[in-house]
Amino acid sequence: MGVRLKKQPKIPSGTLWKVTLRLLLLLAIDGFVIWFAMSAFAEGYFQLGVVIALLGAGTNYVILAKDLYPIRWMLVGLVFMTMFAIWPILLTVFVAFTNYGDGHLLTKQQSIDLFLQERYLPEGGNAYTWTGYINENDEYALWLQNEDGESYLAYPGKPLIPAAEASGLGELDEDGIPASVGDYKRLNAIQVATNKEIVDVQFGTDLDGVRIRSAREAAQLEPKFEYDAEQDTLINHENGQIYTPVDGTWTSNKGDRLSFGFRAGVGFDNFTRFFKSSALRGPLFHIISWNFIFAFMSVFMTFSLGLIIAYIYNDRSLPGRKIIQSFLLIPYTIPSLITIIIWRGMFNNEYGVINRILESLFHIAPAWTVEPNLAKIAILIVNLWLGYPYFMLITSGALQAIPEDLYEAASIDGANGIQKFFRITLPMLLVSVGPLLVASFVYNFNNFNLIFLFIEGGPPIPNSPTRAGYTDILISYVYNFAFAAGRAKEYGLGAAITIIIFIIVAAITLFQFKYTRMWEEVGENA
Amino acid sequence: MLKNLTFKQRIWLGHAWRWLVAIILVGFAIFPVLWVVSASFNPSNSLATAKLIPDNVGLDNYRYLLNTPEFPFLTWLWNSIKIATITTVLSVSITVLAAYPFSRLRFKGRETMLKLILLIQVFPGLLAMIAMFTLVTQFGAIIPALGLDTHAGLIMVYLGGAMGVNIWLMKGFFDTIPRDIDESAMVDGATHWQIFTQLLLPLMRPILVVIGLLTFIGTYGDFILARILLKSTEQYPLMVGLFIFTSGEFSKKWGAFAAGALIGALPIMTIYLLLQDQIVGGLTQGAVKG
Known part of the structure; x- marks a missing residue:
């Protein structure tokens, strides 16, 4: 038995054939990347070509540089993450500072070319x-x-x-x-x-x-038009007006605007519009406050019910405990898309089974989808149903991890059940489950599927200058700007709101890092 | 009053009220499911059923589901299983490989990367869908097999999310395996790769199964990405297909939707109920270990 050496394992510089193999692999990858990037440029996808080329260069660097050995392990994951997570995010951020949207979908040259084709x-x-x-x-x-x-x-x-x-x-x-x-x-x-x-x-x-x-x-x-490259103006021969580009919109000296412009950077305009425009401000306060209330209430209710269930049925001596738990888990086992649509049908004002039952029992038929407060209550009920099993699972695990001797010591000191729950169980739980509560808050803060599939953000806020509903949260409000049928798309503004949402949830997430164990764990064995 | 009860009676009372509460809770939990079961056997294809047992119980909806060529239900089911399985295998492989250095190696930028991975996860992806659509369209122009309306293209986009919260779960599990194990192997001159494949991977099996299941279930239940990237009915996974029945494009077929939803939910329900304990273990790992 030798002395135990605390050393890291050798990073394989490798035998000759291993090195050769690695180089051949790299050669194949490079060949593919070069072919792909060239094809992208040939198709006119300039950005894609650049991203692929950069990823290829990065791959080479990671594989060849010795001190990047740890990164080699995650290379495939990083490539996919860069391509399909980071890159779309960067594009969204970029779009937030432009006027991209209906009327501004083209590049400047494309828009000029289209105008030059017009005849009169x-x-x-x-x-x-x-x-x-x-x-x-x-x-x-x-x-x-x-x-x-x-x-x-x-x-x-x-x-x-x-x-x-x-x-x-x-x-x-x-x-x-x-x-x-x-x-x-x-x-x-x-x-x-x-x-x-x-x-x-x-x-x-x-x-x-x-x-x-x-x-x-x-x-x-x-x-109809002539483009003056020197002055950067479009001259309309029909009415004699001269249009100059203002933030991507061709505007004449009389203030007339041409029907479409081009993509252009607009700086922080989308953000200032979001906060200052009276058209947006109307529903905005309502949407943001409901967004926070919705996320908070969802977490609070699902956690509370989950914890109560876990606490009541933690007792192993209870006959049929396993069956009860299995039944209570059912909402978690059906894809939520399906159950949200089912709840939507059940809450239907006229045909829904809920109002049918309420009518026959109490002779009332609440207008769930019309009355804003009822709609909010319905959403919270559905989310409670969707979410409590998760916390039931989590807290039942966490409850078992609380050392039994804490309770014994409390009993000796004469604590009753309620005191034990609020002095021992809850604080211990909050420490261990805290990060998951924050994660759940962040998840619900952007719970687009529920709001959209259940009620599409409705009922609509009357006289709202932009399309908005009483149950809209920020992310479903963004949907109206970017995807909703029958209205002008404003990707730039939508992207700006997306970034504002991101700043909120990122702040919450980073706050969590700072004050919970998750953060310590990353640091502890560094 | 209560003080006069015998010990046995008190225990019995304790069980009785728990059972009473359980009946109410279970009622809340399975009420929608009962309603779906009822709607699936109701040939009238409507929402308007207040009765739990419909008047003309029949298998019409199931027959319709399996025998209507415009709605290839079994193809959808197969697509879902295929896409979810491939995504799961690839995604878990990527994750476990990436989690290893985060747990066992020390390198510059390790903490930053871990935090960055989590921050990327909380970015609201709704608008990024536009970029993803463009990206997959462009991929398709260069390599048609990875383009729009292909399962490979969809899976490729799913893999973009492989480096996510799962890295944290996986790293947490790696951390619970004592480093003494690696160290003794190092003394014998083992490389990282040998330690990973021969020592740690077998120990990781429980968490691999759990994360695999969660990934499978998540992919199986995804709607938006599949809806955006797939166009033809035969390529749809189950969730997108089922949505057709409830959308206005066709007259709403609630009976068929209910029948399809039940069949579609069954595999997942079975997995959950059978492997309940393992999944609980996996879910709570990040929060309550140690």
Whole structure:
């Protein structure tokens, strides 16, 4: 028996074949990363390419650098975490400082390009007299003649064809207009007078487009906008206004705004809007206070009921204890998505089983989904049902870990049951279960599934300038800005609110680190 | 009054009131479940059942569920089990490997990393969904097998969350294994990898099972990510599929939903009730060890 050496195991510098194997593996990884990054750049996914390349470089560094040996163990996890957790978070943070959303989805160049494609019919522009043709598929063609007597044939989406180059022309009449073009037949006066479709068709391409303006006249479209790169302005030829970009919105000197702008950084605008805008402020106070009340009450109620159950049925001599506990665990064993929807059905004002029972027993039918306070109570009841088994499990474990001699000592000093509970059990429990209470608070603070699936944040707050409901919490309020159908998406503002939520829960989490055992444990054997 | 009771009578009284309370509590706990069972056997497909035993008890909903090609229920169930199993195996492997150095090695940034992992977990991910959707779309353009509407793409995103709270649970369990065990092996010249695979991993089995189960159950019950990343009905996992029955796109089929929910919940319920004690052990590990 030698002397026990307190040393760390050797970090494998390895035999020759091991090193070779590792290098070959690294080579394969690098090959893949390079191919992937190149493909990303080729597809135009610049950001993705950069992230992949950085991850690849990091991987090489971790595998080759000797003092990063501990990181090698978690390399795969870190790669996935960076790609699918950290990277989306960083993008969200980035978006919070932009105006990204409906009307601001494009890059500046894309938005300029789109405006440059817009055409309008100028007052004086190239004018033609027109004759219409239609084929069996209800497609149209036009025969155009200008003042100089030049003729053109025009199909939708194709450049104008000078008469000399046109083919398939039928017999020409005295004005030089063909009776038919290929399988297209000439429209007669009555058809022209009654046809409403042909007016909406654009003939020719974007560059030489022709539209019908009156029963006789058709005219060539001209570009509506011109971009002045030096001044960074868009000039509208139709009304003569000049638009300059203001925070991603093209705004004229008269204050007119174009229908869409582009993505642009707006600094802290989203945050100041969140706190200052009167449109948002209205429901905001209500939402934030309910958010805290909801999270606190959820934790308090689920923990209390869980603890009471664990305390009552901790007694091993109770016959049938195991069966009772199994039954009480059932809410925890069904995916919550299913049970939330079921509770939603049960709380339905008209058909729901709860009101059916209340009606037959007490002749009352509370309007659970209409009355704000009732809706809140219903949510808390559902969350109590969903959450108490978790704390029942936790506290029954924790109760058993409290040393028996503490109770014996208290008994000798003459403490009764209630005193023992509040002086010994509860304080001991709070020490050990404390971090989980905080975690539960944080979880409920963002319990989107419950609020959204159960009641969609309703009932709506009347006259609220933004869509908000009495049971909305911050995260379900964010949903309205980012995903709700039928209204303009404001990802920038949604992301800003997300960050505010994060600051709140991160502060709570860090506070917990400081004051509970979890933190000590990380430090203790460092 | 109470003082006149014999010891036996007092014990009996103590049991009696506990049983009474238990009946009320159990009533609260299983009330929705009873209602689902009832709705699943009720052919009228409606919410409006005040009676626990419906008038025309029948298996219509179950037949509908298994025989309607537009709603491939068994495919959904299989998808869910497949996705959850693969995610669980990969996720637990990633976690246990990452937890080892946090428990056994000392390196710069160890505490910071542990805290950072927890902070990432509390970030509200709702808006990050937009980024994830874009990310998976772009992956799909380069490697179609990892794109939208593929299970591989979904699993890949799930693995982004593997380094999470579970690292803390796992590290906590590693910490409970005395370091003397490693040290004696070190004297014999064992490497970290040998210590990990041959000494510690076998001892970790209970917690691996528990974390595996919790991961499986969590993935099985996920809705939002799957809903966003999968498009075609045959690719849906069970939770997304069941949601179809309750959404307005089709007329609401509560009976079919109830039947599907029962079948879908059954595997998880069985796992929980059978392995109750182990799961309790795992859940309480972080909080009440030592």
